[in-house]
Amino acid sequence: MATILDDIIIQKKKELDALPAGPVSGDRQPVSLLKRLKQAETMAVISEVKRSSPSKGDINQAVNPAEQAAKYAAGGADAISVLTDRKFFSGSMEDLETVKETVGVPVLNKDFIIDRRQIDNACRFGADVILLIVAALDDSSLHELYTHAKSLGLDVLVEVHDEAEMERALKINPEIIGINNRDLKTFTVDIANTERLLGKYGGSDAVFIAESGIKTAEDALRMQRAGAKALLVGETLMTAENPSEKIRELKVEL
Numbered sequence: 001m002a003t004i005l006d007d008i009i010i011q012k013k014k015e016l017d018a019l020p021a022g023p024v025s026g027d028r029q030p031v032s033l034l035k036r037l038k039q040a041e042t043m044a045v046i047s048e049v050k051r052s053s054p055s056k057g058d059i060n061q062a063v064n065p066a067e068q069a070a071k072y073a074a075g076g077a078d079a080i081s082v083l084t085d086r087k088f089f090s091g092s093m094e095d096l097e098t099v100k101e102t103v104g105v106p107v108l109n110k111d112f113i114i115d116r117r118q119i120d121n122a123c124r125f126g127a128d129v130i131l132l133i134v135a136a137l138d139d140s141s142l143h144e145l146y147t148h149a150k151s152l153g154l155d156v157l158v159e160v161h162d163e164a165e166m167e168r169a170l171k172i173n174p175e176i177i178g179i180n181n182r183d184l185k186t187f188t189v190d191i192a193n194t195e196r197l198l199g200k201y202g203g204s205d206a207v208f209i210a211e212s213g214i215k216t217a218e219d220a221l222r223m224q225r226a227g228a229k230a231l232l233v234g235e236t237l238m239t240a241e242n243p244s245e246k247i248r249e250l251k252v253e254l
């Protein structure tokens with residue numbers, strides 16, 4: 001049976017031809033997420049602009065991305081993730097551009113990248129970091145897209161959910177690995193997934209980010225004890241009465 005990830009990938013393939021072609025300007029200097037994560041003395045928080053999602057439906061459709069990003073920055077967000085997929089997450093590249101114009105921290109283009117044209121486009125709209133989801137790519141595409149993004153000076157968040165994906169990810173020696181606590185096939189979310197995988201792979205050289213399902217300082221502490229250096233948080237911040245305060249709560253000591 002087709003999963004939501006399959007449906008998203010089909011949609012992404014349809015959108016490819018509408019992307020602008022041609023080289024990306026070599027003038028810009030992306031802001032490094034990796035450097036920020038390596039220098040962080042507390043848990044880093046990558047704060048997400050997420051209007052809606054396949055698992056939750058509407059989360060905060062009316063959000064003003066500039067205002068939300070400013071609140072995130074005021075709370076000490078180490079980076080801002082912007083979901084740019086339109087059909088499944090109600091986002092846009094314009095949201096990303098607006099956030100980039102508002103904050104100085106690295107901005108992650110959170111999308112489902114299957115082709116280098118999407119990476120070029122991310123660059124044009126001001127992304128500093130792109131996401132590569134191992135479950136959405138074969139080994140050769142993963143390697144090719146990773147190399148292409150690095151050649152443009154971008155950082156790459158390589159996302160895995162289980163052991164098999166972690167083994168595939170490690171073959172390209174990524175600097176940053178995100179462990180998604182959400183199973184993209186069933187939508188089950190369990191932060192014990194990060195604990196389980198870091199119990200086995202925490203000794204590798206990568207910086208690890210725990211993604212999805214993080215709500216409280218207690219969750220953040222569990223992720224810190226497991227060995228994560230950063231959290232990627234969407235829904236909790238998008239629905240928080242005071243997102244800045246919530247970020248401060250999640251930035252536990254390392």
Ligand SMILES: O=C(O)c1ccccc1NCC(=O)[C@H](O)[C@H](O)COP(=O)(O)O
Pocket residue numbers: 004005048050053054055056180182184187211212213214232233234235236
């Ligand atoms: O969130 C979803 O429903 C979803 C469905 C299918 C593919 C990806 C999906 N989410 C992307 C993410 O990984 C999350 O937005 C991110 O990790 C933050 O998660 P959360 O803090 O639980 O909102």
